Amino acid sequence: xxxxxxxxxxxxxxxxxxxxxxxxxxxxxxxxxxxxxxxxxxxxxxxxxxxxxxxxxxxxxxxxxxxxxxxxxxxxxxxxxxxxxxxxxxxxxxxxxxxxxxxxxxxxxx
Amino acid sequence: xxxxxxxxxxxxxxxxxxxxxxxxxxxxxxxxxxxxxxxxxxxxxxxxxxxxxxxxxxxxxxxxxxxxxxxxxxxxxxxxxxxxxxxxxxxxxxxxxxxxxxxxxxxxxxx
Numbered sequence: 535x536x537x538x539x540x541x542x543x544x545x546x547x548x549x550x551x552x553x554x555x556x557x558x559x560x561x562x563x564x565x566x567x568x569x570x571x572x573x574x575x576x577x578x579x580x581x582x583x584x585x586x587x588x589x590x591x592x593x594x595x596x597x598x599x600x601x602x603x604x605x606x607x608x609x610x611x612x613x614x615x616x617x618x619x620x621x622x623x624x625x626x627x628x629x630x631x632x633x634x635x636x637x638x639x640x641x642x643x644x
Numbered sequence: 645x646x647x648x649x650x651x652x653x654x655x656x657x658x659x660x661x662x663x664x665x666x667x668x669x670x671x672x673x674x675x676x677x678x679x680x681x682x683x684x685x686x687x688x689x690x691x692x693x694x695x696x697x698x699x700x701x702x703x704x705x706x707x708x709x710x711x712x713x714x715x716x717x718x719x720x721x722x723x724x725x726x727x728x729x730x731x732x733x734x735x736x737x738x739x740x741x742x743x744x745x746x747x748x749x750x751x752x753x754x755x
Contacts, residue, residue, distance in 0.1 A: 566741050576734065576746035626740030630675050630694050634686040
């Protein structure tokens with residue numbers, strides 16, 4: 535059974551801290567791994583990773599994939615209160631199929 | 645703005661009532677999806693439609709039906725709502741690569 539596990543489930547930090555969110559997966563086939571940010575409503579796309587060892591960056595956020603060990607991490611440096619959200623990891627074993635983890639709820643305190 | 649539009653945003657139903665959730669996208673995507681999101685369980689796929697005229701079951705299809713009315717619209721119907729269907733429902737469109745676009749969600753409560 536395809537499975538995506540995120541850790542920790544929740545995290546509370548203070549502004550300026552650096553955080554690392556984890557995503558491990560077991561899937562019958564692998565096409566891509568995606569990270570989404572979900573604030574009040576719809577998840578919004580952050581990164582898509584398909585190749586091991588290549589870091590994707592966007593401002594203070596970065597992510598990397600390890601296909602051998604079947605995991606990905608999402609790093610956020612110099613956190614801000616606006617980073618407070620649920621971060622979702624998803625793995626696409628095939629087209630038209632995306633399996634989501636339960637998410638990590640990040641709270642950044644001023 | 646281009647994207648995925650869902651209606652309604654909120655709904656309260658009594659057990660046994662029926663309702664249809666509407667979804668429309670204007671990005672010319674072939675594929676559309678319905679997910680439900682429950683606390684601690686992430687997003688789970690209910691049904692998807694790979695193209696106009698086709699629909700397929702996802703992980704949790706029981707108690708739901710769907711209709712792909714045309715390329716733009718994909719509706720989700722609850723024929724006889726149950727409290728276990730209390731959830732937040734998201735419609736999405738696109739492909740797993742480069743990633744889906746999600747609607748803003750429908751919060752459904754069944755009492």
